[in-house]
Amino acid sequence: MPRGAVIYQVYPRSYADTNGDGVGDLPGITARLDHIASLGVDAVWLSPFYRSPMKDFGYDVSDYCDVDPIFGTLADLDALTARAHALGLRVITDLVFAHTSDQHFWFNESRQSRDNAKADWFVWADAKPDGTPPSNWQSVFGGPAWTWDARRGQYYMHNFLTGQPQLNLHSPAVQEALLEVVRFWLDRGVDGFRLDAINFAMHDPALTDNPPLPPGGPRTRPFDFQDKIHNQSWPGIVDFLKRLRALTDSYGGRFTVAEVPGDRADQEMQAYTEGDDTLNSAYGFTYLYAPALTPDLVRATAAVWDGRPGQGWPSWPFSNHDAPRAISRWAEGRDLSAMARLTTLLLMCLRGDVFLYQGEELGLPQGEVPFDRLVDPEAIANWPKTLGRDGARTPMPWTADAPHAGFSTIEPWLPIDPRHLPLAVDRQAADPASQLALTRRLIALRKAHPALQCGALTMLDAPEHLLLFERRQDDERLLCVFNLGHHTLDWSPPEGWQVIEAVNGDEGPLAPLSGRVLSPVSGAFA
Missing domain, CATH: 3.20.20.80 (Glycosidases)
Incomplete structure (x- = not known):
C-alpha cells in the first residue's frame, strides 16, 4: 500500500x-x-x-x-x-x-477445566478470599471486567461484553x-x-x-x-x-x-x-x-x-x-x-x-x-x-x-x-x-500531488479559527487554508500563490467552512 x-x-x-x-x-x-x-x-x-x-x-x-x-x-x-x-x-x-466470542470452540474447551489443552488460552483467575473479582478492572460496556464461571470455579476476564472473553496473548x-x-x-x-x-x-x-x-x-x-x-x-x-x-x-x-x-x-x-x-x-x-x-x-x-x-x-x-x-x-x-x-x-x-x-x-x-x-x-x-x-x-x-x-x-x-x-x-x-x-x-x-500523499506537513501561524499549513515533497509545495470558525475571515493568499482547489468559495475573504489549496504560480519561487 x-x-x-x-x-x-x-x-x-x-x-x-x-x-x-x-x-x-x-x-x-x-x-x-x-x-x-x-x-x-x-x-x-x-x-x-x-x-x-x-x-x-x-x-x-x-x-x-x-x-x-x-x-x-x-x-x-x-x-x-x-x-x-x-x-x-x-x-x-x-x-x-x-x-x-464465548461461543468460540477455544473458549468452550478452556472453560471445561484448569488442566485441558487450552486451559491458559484465556485470562482466568481465582476469586479474592471474599469471592469478589481478582482486580478492580472495569469493562468498556459497563460493570466489572470479570465474570464468574462455575465450571472452572474461576473468573474470566473481558474488557468488553461478558460474551467476549479475553484471549491470553x-x-x-x-x-x-x-x-x-x-x-x-x-x-x-x-x-x-x-x-x-x-x-x-x-x-x-x-x-x-x-x-x-x-x-x-x-x-x-x-x-x-x-x-x-x-x-x-x-x-x-x-x-x-x-x-x-x-x-x-x-x-x-x-x-x-x-x-x-x-x-x-x-x-x-x-x-x-x-x-x-x-x-x-x-x-x-x-x-x-x-x-x-x-x-x-x-x-x-x-x-x-x-x-x-x-x-x-x-x-x-x-x-x-x-x-x-x-x-x-x-x-x-x-x-x-x-x-x-x-x-x-x-x-x-x-x-x-x-x-x-x-x-x-x-x-x-x-x-x-x-x-x-x-x-x-x-x-x-x-x-x-x-x-x-x-x-x-x-x-x-x-x-x-x-x-x-x-x-x-x-x-x-x-x-x-x-x-x-x-x-x-x-x-x-x-x-x-x-x-x-x-x-x-x-x-x-490527493493522488495527483505527492506533497499531499506523503509530504511533510508544516504548521504556519494564523489568526484564531484559521488553520494554515504547508505540505511539501521534494520540489512540490502546497498551501492549505481552512476557516473552521463561524465568521468570515479577511485572508489573502501570499504573493506568488494560486488556488488549485477550493470548497465553499474560491476567491475573496474566507467564508465560514471554506477551504483552499494553493500552489506556487509557475516560476514564482524559482
Whole structure:
C-alpha cells in the first residue's frame, strides 16, 4: 500500500442486502464495488464478517476462518476479493485478536477445566478470599471486567461484553494460533488487516488494580473512572506485532494497521509503528471522538506526528462505525453540506493514510434511531447518556425513491433516516455539484500531488479559527487554508500563490467552512 493511501470502510451489515433479510451481505458489497472503485480509493476495509453470535455485531468472533451465514460464504468472500482486485482495489479485513466470542470452540474447551489443552488460552483467575473479582478492572460496556464461571470455579476476564472473553496473548500457543489465522486469510488473497483494539490484547499478569483518574472529564461508565494501565497496553504487544509483520511481509506488499483507542493512543500508535519491523500504520481516534474541529486539534496532532527519524505512519478517519458521523459532531448549527465539503478537503490534505467511511462520500449526517429501534448494547445500557453507535451504522442509501432506499427489499435491521434519501447515490451520481462528485475530485487531487500523499506537513501561524499549513515533497509545495470558525475571515493568499482547489468559495475573504489549496504560480519561487 502506498503511503498516503485512501481506504474506504464498509460496514457489511449496512452496505447492501441481496438476499432480502434486511441485513447487508458480501454479495451486496461485490455488486457495489464499482461505486467504491469510482471514488478513486486504493483499498476497501471490511468490518468483521466472520462467524459470530452477533452480540457485538461481529466483533465477537466464534470462528476466525469462516464467514457468518448472514453475510454469505467463503466463496462469496473469494468472489468479492477477485472482483476488487480486477477493479484495482486492495481488500483489508478486520482481525479481532484481543478477545473471541464465548461461543468460540477455544473458549468452550478452556472453560471445561484448569488442566485441558487450552486451559491458559484465556485470562482466568481465582476469586479474592471474599469471592469478589481478582482486580478492580472495569469493562468498556459497563460493570466489572470479570465474570464468574462455575465450571472452572474461576473468573474470566473481558474488557468488553461478558460474551467476549479475553484471549491470553502471553501464551505462545495463542500467538501461534492467531498467526495461523493470518496465514489462512493471506492464502485466500487478502491484502492486509486492521487489528481491532490491539492495545487491549495483553494485560498485566499480576492483575494489579488500576488507579483512579483525577476528577474531571465525562464519566458515563465505571470504565471512565480508571487509569487503564494494567488491563491493557502491556509492552509485550509490540513483540507480537513484530511477529505478525514478519509474516505479512513474507507474502509481499501486504498492509497492517493497528486500531489504537484510549488515553495513551498517541504513545501506543507510535510504539506499534516505529521502525521497519512493526506495523505499517496505526489508526487513531484523535478526530473520531473530538467534539469540535479546531485548528488547535489539527496542530496538536501534527506536532505528535512530526516525521522525525524512525517514526511510524499514522492513519486518520473522521468517521467510522463506532463514532458519530463527523459532520454532525462538528456542525455546531452550521450547514451540514458545507461541513461535509470542508471535512472532505481537510481529510485529503492530512499527512498519513486516510479512511473514508461509507456514506461520507454522500455527506450523510448521523442517523436518528429511536430508542425502540436501538440494537447497540452500549447505547441501550447507558441510554441516554451514551449516544451509541447505531446512528453511524444505518443502511447505505442507494436509490432515493426505491423501497428502503434500495438497500433491501424488506425493513432493514436499522431504520433509514429520511434525511438520507435526498443524498442517495442515484440522486448524486449525475450531479457535478454533488458531494459525491466532489469526493471523487478531492481524492484525485490527493493522488495527483505527492506533497499531499506523503509530504511533510508544516504548521504556519494564523489568526484564531484559521488553520494554515504547508505540505511539501521534494520540489512540490502546497498551501492549505481552512476557516473552521463561524465568521468570515479577511485572508489573502501570499504573493506568488494560486488556488488549485477550493470548497465553499474560491476567491475573496474566507467564508465560514471554506477551504483552499494553493500552489506556487509557475516560476514564482524559482
